[in-house]
Amino acid sequence: MARLDLTGLTTRPAQVWGGVRLVPLVRDEPITQLRLHPRLHDGVGVVDVGDGTHYVSYIPHGFVAAWTTDGTPAAAYGTELTREDAPRSTVPVRFHRRMARRVDKNRLRFLPLHLALEGYLALHFGGPDVVWDEWSQRAIRHGLSPRAEQAYLGERVDGLADAVKVFEIHPGQCGVAVYAADALAAVFVVPHPDDYRELHATLVHDMYGELVYQYALYSAPVRQFEVRLPDAHIRTLADLRAAANRQQAEWSAFHGTMAAGLLEPSYDIRRVHRMGGFTLSRFLPGFRVKEENHIGELITDSRGRTAYLKTFRLSESQIRRGYLLNHLSAHGWRMSDAAAALGVTEARLGTRIASAGLGSLLREDVLARYRSAISR
Amino acid sequence: MDAVTAEDMLMFVNAATTSTGQHEFHHTAREQRLSLEFLHEYVAGNYRDLYAATLAMDINDHNAALIVRRLLETTSEATPEQRATEGALIARRLRDLPPQRVYDVFRALRRAKVNNRRTRAIIRDWVAARPDPALDAVKYRAGLKNALRHAHVVPDAPEVGGFLFARDHRKRYETPLLDAWRRAHYEHTAVYELPYTVAEGFAAKHGIDRAVFLERIEPRLTRLERLRLQNTARREKTAVSVDLAALPLTRLASYVLSLPVAERVDRRGELTGALRAAARRVCGRDAGRWGRVAAVLDDSFSAFGSAVKRRRPLAVALACHFLFEALADRYVPLWTSGRDDALLTHPLGVTPLGERVLDALEHGPDRLLIVSDGWDNAPHGLAAEVLRVWRTKLDPDRRVGVVHLNPVYDVADFDVKRLSPLTPTLGVRDAEDVPALVEFARFTEGRTGLPELHAHFATRTARYLEDA
Numbered sequence: 001m002a003r004l005d006l007t008g009l010t011t012r013p014a015q016v017w018g019g020v021r022l023v024p025l026v027r028d029e030p031i032t033q034l035r036l037h038p039r040l041h042d043g044v045g046v047v048d049v050g051d052g053t054h055y056v057s058y059i060p061h062g063f064v065a066a067w068t069t070d071g072t073p074a075a076a077y078g079t080e081l082t083r084e085d086a087p088r089s090t091v092p093v094r095f096h097r098r099m100a101r102r103v104d105k106n107r108l109r110f111l112p113l114h115l116a117l118e119g120y121l122a123l124h125f126g127g128p129d130v131v132w133d134e135w136s137q138r139a140i141r142h143g144l145s146p147r148a149e150q151a152y153l154g155e156r157v158d159g160l161a162d163a164v165k166v167f168e169i170h171p172g173q174c175g176v177a178v179y180a181a182d183a184l185a186a187v188f189v190v191p192h193p194d195d196y197r198e199l200h201a202t203l204v205h206d207m208y209g210e211l212v213y214q215y216a217l218y219s220a221p222v223r224q225f226e227v228r229l230p231d232a233h234i235r236t237l238a239d240l241r242a243a244a245n246r247q248q249a250e251w252s253a254f255h256g257t258m259a260a261g262l263l264e265p266s267y268d269i270r271r272v273h274r275m276g277g278f279t280l281s282r283f284l285p286g287f288r289v290k291e292e293n294h295i296g297e298l299i300t301d302s303r304g305r306t307a308y309l310k311t312f313r314l315s316e317s318q319i320r321r322g323y324l325l326n327h328l329s330a331h332g333w334r335m336s337d338a339a340a341a342l343g344v345t346e347a348r349l350g351t352r353i354a355s356a357g358l359g360s361l362l363r364e365d366v367l368a369r370y371r372s373a374i375s376r
Numbered sequence: 377m378d379a380v381t382a383e384d385m386l387m388f389v390n391a392a393t394t395s396t397g398q399h400e401f402h403h404t405a406r407e408q409r410l411s412l413e414f415l416h417e418y419v420a421g422n423y424r425d426l427y428a429a430t431l432a433m434d435i436n437d438h439n440a441a442l443i444v445r446r447l448l449e450t451t452s453e454a455t456p457e458q459r460a461t462e463g464a465l466i467a468r469r470l471r472d473l474p475p476q477r478v479y480d481v482f483r484a485l486r487r488a489k490v491n492n493r494r495t496r497a498i499i500r501d502w503v504a505a506r507p508d509p510a511l512d513a514v515k516y517r518a519g520l521k522n523a524l525r526h527a528h529v530v531p532d533a534p535e536v537g538g539f540l541f542a543r544d545h546r547k548r549y550e551t552p553l554l555d556a557w558r559r560a561h562y563e564h565t566a567v568y569e570l571p572y573t574v575a576e577g578f579a580a581k582h583g584i585d586r587a588v589f590l591e592r593i594e595p596r597l598t599r600l601e602r603l604r605l606q607n608t609a610r611r612e613k614t615a616v617s618v619d620l621a622a623l624p625l626t627r628l629a630s631y632v633l634s635l636p637v638a639e640r641v642d643r644r645g646e647l648t649g650a651l652r653a654a655a656r657r658v659c660g661r662d663a664g665r666w667g668r669v670a671a672v673l674d675d676s677f678s679a680f681g682s683a684v685k686r687r688r689p690l691a692v693a694l695a696c697h698f699l700f701e702a703l704a705d706r707y708v709p710l711w712t713s714g715r716d717d718a719l720l721t722h723p724l725g726v727t728p729l730g731e732r733v734l735d736a737l738e739h740g741p742d743r744l745l746i747v748s749d750g751w752d753n754a755p756h757g758l759a760a761e762v763l764r765v766w767r768t769k770l771d772p773d774r775r776v777g778v779v780h781l782n783p784v785y786d787v788a789d790f791d792v793k794r795l796s797p798l799t800p801t802l803g804v805r806d807a808e809d810v811p812a813l814v815e816f817a818r819f820t821e822g823r824t825g826l827p828e829l830h831a832h833f834a835t836r837t838a839r840y841l842e843d844a
Contacts, residue, residue, distance in 0.1 A: 012726075013755030166402055168677040168726040168753060171713075227730070229761040234769050241734050243765075244758060251755060 001266040004283075004298070008305055009189065011177075011255040012170045013248075017163035019219030021182060023255055025175035031191035031307050034067045034278055034299065038202055063199075065108045065299070065308070067276045108275055112310050113207050115272060115297040119282040120314070121147050124325040127361065128333040134350075135333070139361040149318065151207035157185075158216040161204045169197060175309070177259060178203065181219030184262055184292065185212040189309040191299075210315040225251065261292030262311065269298075277302040285314070287322035320356045328353075347373040378826035385426050385829060386819060387791040388419045390803035392430055392439035394792055395785035399682040401689075401749070403787045411787035412442075420446050424454065428462045429833040431469045432840035434809045440469050441481045448495045449488060463494060464841055470502050475512065478502065479519025486526045499527035509533035510553045513540055515571045568592045572601050587612040599623070603631055620650035626806040628654050629695040633687045637720050648719060655698040658808050662703055669704035670741035673697055673718075674748035675711045676727040681784075690723055692783040693747045695807030700745060703811070708739045712748070727751055729795070730758025737766060743777045745814075749784040750793030750801070760796040767798045779817050781810065 012024040127143030128135045154160050157180065167176075174196050175189035185208055190196045229243045256263075267283035274280075278299050285293040296311035314322070331337040339349040350362060350370035359367060395412050399405045420427045420443075431443055444466050447454075454462060470478050482499055485491075503523060506512050512520050513536045521540045524531060531537050539554050549555040552569070559566035560578045567578045572593055579589045590605065591614050597605065602618040609616040620628060632640065632647050640647060656663060679690035697718050701707050709718060710732045713725050729752040736744050752759045763778065780801040782792035794801040800817040804810060819829055 013753065015753050016756070166678070170726050170754070224756045227755050227757040227761045229765050231765045231769050234765055237734070237737055237770065240762060240765055240770065244730060244734060244762065247755060247758065 002269055003266050004263055004306065004309070005300075005304060006189070006263065006306055006309075009175060011252045012173070013251055014179075014225065014255075015163075015167055016222055016224050017166055018159035018221050019181050019216050020159045020163035021179040021222055022163055022167050023177040023179070023258075024170045024173045025177065025187075025189060026170055026172045027174035027193070028172075030172070030174065030193055031301065031305075033276070034065060034191045034301070034307050036190050036192075036195045036199060036308060037064045037066070038062075038199055062109055062111045065110065065275065065278075065280075067278055108273065108280070110273075110280070112202075113297070113312055115280070115282045116295045116310070116312055117149070117151070117207070119270070119284055119297075120295050120318070120322065121149060123284065123322060124329050128328075130333045132334055134335050134362055134366045136361060136363045144358075144361075151209060151312070152213040154204035154206045154208060157208050157213050158219075160208075160216060164201065164203050167200070169200060176200075176203070177255075179222075179258070180208075180212045181215040182222050182258075183211070183215050183313075184259055184294075185209075185215075185313055187259070187262060187294075187296075187309055187311045189306055191307040206310075207312060209313045209318065212313055225254075262294050265291075272297075275299075278307060284322075287319055287326055289319060289323050290316070291319075293319045293322070317356065320352075321358060324353055324356055324358065345373075346370070381423060381426075382819070382826045382829050384419065385423065385430075385833075388415060388427075389430060389433055389435065390782075390792045390801075391415055391785055391790060392433075392435035392443075393803035393805050393809075394436070394783060396436060396438045396685070398684045400685065400784055401678045401681055402751070402784075405684075407787045408785065411790060412439075412785070415790050416442055416446055420450065424458060425461075426830075426833060428458070428465055429837045431465045432833070432837040434805070434812065436805050437473055437477050440473060441477050444469060445481055445484055445488075448485060448492070448498070449490050451492050451494050459494065461837070463498065465837065466498055467501060468841055470498070471505065475506070475516060476519070479516050479523060482523040482526060483519065486522060491526065496527040496529075499523050500529045503527075503529060504532060509536050510539075510551045511571065514553055514557050514574055568596065570596070572597050587614045590614050590616060600627070603627070606631070607634075620646070621653045623650070623654060624806065625651070625654040625658055625699065625808055626691055626695040629698075629807070630687065630691040632719065633691050633694065633722070637722070640719055644719060651695075651698045651719075652702065655695075655702040658699055659702045659811065662811060664703070664705055666700070666703040666705065667742035668706045668708075668740065669700050669743050669745065670708045670710065670736035670739050671697065671700050672710050672712070672729060672732045672736050672744070672746045672748065674727060674729070674746075675713050675715070675721045675723060676725055676751075677723050678727065678749055678751055680723040687723065689749050689783045690721065692781075692804060692807055694718060694721060696745070696747045696781065696804075696810060699807050699810060708736065708741065710736050726754040728754040728758075730755070730760075730762045733759050733762050737762075737776070741776060743779070746778070746780040746795065746799075747804075748780070748782065748795075750780070750782050750786070750795055752795065763796040763799050779814055781813065 006025070008029065009025045009027055012026050014021050014023045016022075125144050125147065127139045131140055154164075160178070160180070172193050174191065174193055175187065177187045178185045186206065188203065188206075190199055227247050229240070229247070234240050234243060265286055265288070267285055269281050269283040271279055271281045278301055280297070280299050282295070282297040284295055287293060293314045294311040295314060296309060298306055298310075299308035301307050327342070328338050331341060335346050335349060339346045342349060347370040350367060351374060353359065353362060354367055362370075391412065395408060397405060397409045397412055400408060427443065428447060431440060447462050447466060451459070470481075485495055503509075503520070509531060510533060517540065523529075524540065531540075533551075535549050535551050535554055539549065549558060556566045556569035557574070560570055560575070564582060564584065567575045567582070567584070570578065575589075575593055575596070579586075586608075590609055590612055594616055597616065599619075599622065602616050603623065605616045606618060620631075623631070628650060632651065635643075673693040673696065675690055675693065679687065679693065681688040681690070697709050700709070709716070711718070711721065712727050712729065712732055715721065727748065729746070729748060731754075733744070733746065746759075767774075778799050780795050780799050781804040782801055783804050784792065785803065786793040792801055792803045802813045802817055804813060816832075819832065
C-alpha cells in the first residue's frame, strides 16, 4: 500500500466551462526519456488478457510509450492513425493481444484506463475459494465470469467536450485534473508538455464513471474562484505585484484540499510492466464506502516520480461491489463471519450482496431464505 | 431611467460593432444569432430613434443590414418625423454597404413579404443610383432581378430589363458586358471580359485550366479578390499582383497571419513596411501624439477565433500593435504569451492579463490599451482586481488613461466581455476605428449622461448624412 506521489507537478489557475472545471498541472522539469503518443482505434475491441481470459470493450484510442535507457531524450515516434475507411454499417472489431504489449524493443502499446479497469474487474474474479454452503455452483465453477461494468465515453459527459475544446493550455503543462460539479472525476498526467499538447483532446475519448456522468448532467455552472486582492496595505506597484503573486500560492494550496480524495488515501499498487528505468503499474483503492475511490494506472521513473497517471472515479455501486468482495475474501468467504464483522445479520448481508448486483454468487434457495427472514 | 438608456445604447453599439452572427471561439453561430436577435428586438422596441441613429456609427455591415431590415419591417410603428430621418439614414447606409449585402437585405424583405411604399421607394432609389447597371445585371443577376421584381421597378438602362427577364429572344446586345456574357457561353475569350466571380463559373463550364484562367483574368480582379487569390496563385505557379500598401490595416494583418511563419520571416521587410504604411495612413495628423503608450495584446489560444473567423481577434491585436506604434511617442507592446516578435505571432496558451497589466503599468505609460477578448483565466479575474486596486489606491487622479478594446461579442452578456467596471470597454471591429473609439470611451465610464449621448448621436447622424 502506498500513496500517489505528484511531486514536481504544480497546479495553475483553473479554467471553468459550465459544470466542468479543468485544473492544469505544470511540470517544472519535463521528463524527456519517456514519451507518449496517441493511437486512434475507435471501435469495439476484444482484448486478450494473457491467461486465456478475453474481454470485450469499446476502445476509442491507445497510447504508445517510447523510452530510452541511457538518459537521452526519446525520439518522437510518428503518430499512426489506424482509422479505416471501411463501410460504417458494420462495427469493426479489433483484436488486441494483451493490454500492455511491446511493439518494439523500446516501445510499448497500451490501452489507457483498461489496465486500471481490468484490475478492478479481475478483483476476486475467481469467486469463493472456500466452498461454503451458501455459494452457488456457478460461482464456484466460473467465479464472477462474465463480469461487466459500465462507463461513459467522455463525449457523452455533458459539457466536457466543450470544456476541453475552449481550454487554453499552460506553458509547460503536463497534466490536468478534471472536476465535474466540483467532484474530482479524473487526473491525467504525461511526461512531457509536447505529449500533453498532443493528448489533450483524448480526454473526450476516455472513460468516466456513472457518477461523473450524472454530476455533469445535473450540475449548475460551477463558480470561478474570483481573485480578491486585499488593498488596505497596497501603497506601491511592487506591493500590488506581491499581492498578485500571493494569490497563486494560495490557489495551489487550496487545490491540494480539493484533490485530497485522490491524494490522501493509500492504494494497492501492482507492477504490470517494466520498461527501462520506468515501471507501468495499476492501483486499486481501499473501497471505502461513501467516500471518493479512484482506480488508475501510472508509470513511475526509477526515483518514484510520476511520469504518467490516469485515474477513473468509481461510482457508488462499483465501490460497494469492490467493498463487499474484499470483505468476503478477508473473512474466508464465510457469510456468518463476514456478517458478524459488519455487525449485521447474515440475511442482511445476503440481500446487500444481491442488491449490489452480485446475487448470482449466492444459491437461489439461500437467497430466498434470507429475503423471507427480512420480510418477517 | 436615463442611466439605463445610456447603458443599453452603449451595449448595443458594442454588440453591433463586434457580432457577425458567426461561430466564435466560445460560442456557436446559433447562440450568436439568437443573442443578437434578442438584443435588436429589445433596442428597436424601446429606443427606436437611437436604434436608427446607430446606422451612422461605425457598426459592422451585418448589423447595419439587420437594422435596415427591422426598420423597414416595422414602418407602421414609426411617426412621420421618424420616417423621414430613418429613410435618409437607411438610404445613406445602403450606399456604404457592399452590393451583395444590400441585395441580401432586399431578398430577406421579399421573403418576409415586406412591400410597403417606403421599402419600394428605397429599393428604387438605390438601384437607380448604381453606377453600372449592366455590371450589376451580370454579377448580381439573381439579386437585381429579385429587387426589381419586388419593388415593381423598370430599369432605366437599355437592354437590362430584357437581359434579366426575357433574354432568350435576343440575338445580341449593344451593351458590351451583356454581350460578353452571352458569348461566354460558347467563346473562351469572352470569359475574360466578365467579372471574376462570373467568369469562374464559365471557366469551370469550359474546363479552362486554373493557371491559364488566373493569368488572363488578372486585370479584371478587384483589390480583395487579388488578396484572396494569393495562395491559389502560388499553388498554380502563376502570379497575381497585389498592392499590399493600399490595403486596409486589419485586412492586411489578417493576410499576414494567414501566411506560414517561414514565409513571414522571409518577407519580414516587405510585410512590416506594408503594415507600418497602413498604420500611418490611419493615424494621419495624430501620428506620435499619444505620448507614452503601453499595450497589452492578447495572443492566447482563444485569439484563434473560429474556422469561419480565422484568427480575427489576433488580426485586430496585430493591427492595433502597428497602429499604436505609429500613434505613440514611446511604445511598449506586451503580448500575453510573453513573445515579442509581433510579425510571427500565432494563437497559443493562456491569457494572464493581470500579470501583463502589471508589467505594462511598471513602464509608467500615459495610456494603457488592452486588446483582448476579456477571457482572463490565469488566474480568472486578476486583471479586474489589479485595475481596481490601481484605480482606487495608486492612481485615483486618473493620470493613466486605461481603455479595453474587445473584438469579440459575448452572447451571455449581450455585450463585449468587460474586464472591470472601472475600465471602459469598447467593441472593436477594425483597428482603423480605434482613434475614434478611444474618444468615445468617455461615455462608457459612466460619467457622461444621456443628454450628452443624445447629442453625440445627433452630431454623428448629421455629419453622416452631410457627407453624402
